[in-house]
Amino acid sequence: MVIDEVKTLDAKLCTRVRKFISLNLNKITSYLSQNLQYGLSVQCTSSQGVSDDSKVHFSPMFDIWFAEEAHAHDAPITPEHMNHARLCVALVSVCGNAMRDVLRTQVSAPHTDIYQAILAEKGKLTGRSGRPLLNPNQINVVFPDPQGMKTGTLDQFDLSLLHILIRNISAVQAPFITGWGNDPHDQPRDTSLGASVERIRSFKNHITGHSADGKVSRQDLEDYWVKIEAVIHDIEKVIGGQMCSQELERQKRQVISVYEAC
Known part of the structure; x- marks a missing residue:
């Protein structure tokens, strides 16, 4: 399965072998029992045993990284x-x-803890009409107990919820020219936190909310990647740190390696 002396794997050949094995395992399990299941894993080369602890398991989403399957006529x-x-x-x-x-870094003073700030600023999460700015699902995430006396885990907050909280209870100012709720992509010189937050909201809407077929061309992928990198750098310039830019760079290298394998 290697294509040169340095033992570079032939990605397409490996994919065909894996697909052949999976296809036949599916046939076998369908013949024997509907409840019979199997999992895909690879043996760790550093381990001497064959226990589950020495295996790396593939999740179903791992299939999207196999480029050769995208060229198969029957592949969705x-x-x-x-x-x-x-x-x-x-x-x-x-x-x-x-x-x-x-x-975390822009909650209003004197609240130094984000959870205290959310509780203290709970009244700001109600619109002018008296209706809550959060939908029922978001309310359950932010205030998991019926009394609303504690907040949920910040890691559970998705992009939409984070946007609402940043806009209403933090010290982040609205984009100077476009204001909240508008895409500031035509204002490249606005590198404020508010503009960065709005750009992320716009990316989310265009990529996930306004996609009719769930497809992105390679050119659009590269264009989006440049824009996302710029936004992450703008944010880190203000609040410090490099964790997000480093993680984005790691993901970018993965994307490049997949395309090179094709």
Whole structure:
């Protein structure tokens, strides 16, 4: 399965072997029992045993990284689908963590703890009409107990919820030119936290909310990646740290390696 003296794996050949094995295992299990299941894993080369602890298991989502399957006539996953999935991962993981860092560092004084700030500023989460700004699901995430006397775990807050909290209870100012709720992509010189938060909201809407087919071309993937990198750097310039930019760079290297394997 290697293609040169340095033992570089032939990705397409490996994928065909794995697909052949999976196809036949599916046939066998369907013949024997509907309740019979199996899992895919690889043996750790550093381990001498064959126990479960020495194996690395594949999750179902791992299939989207096998580029050769995208070229199969019967495969539902295309390279454009994989590009969309990669952007979604970057949004949820990297941009989500960046937004959490913004919320943590920009809560209004004198509340130094984000959870205390959310409880203290609970009244600001009600609109002018008296209706709550949060939907029922978001309320259950932010205030998991019926009395609303404690908040949920910050890691459970998604991008939409983080945007609402940053906009309403933090010290982050609205983008100077466009204001809240508008895409500031036409204002490249606005590198404020508010503009960065709005850009992430816009990325989320265009990538996940306004996608009709869940596909992103390679050129659009590269364009989005440049934009996301710029936003992450803008945020880190204000609040400090490099964890998000380092994670984004790691994901970028993974994307490049997959394309090179194709």
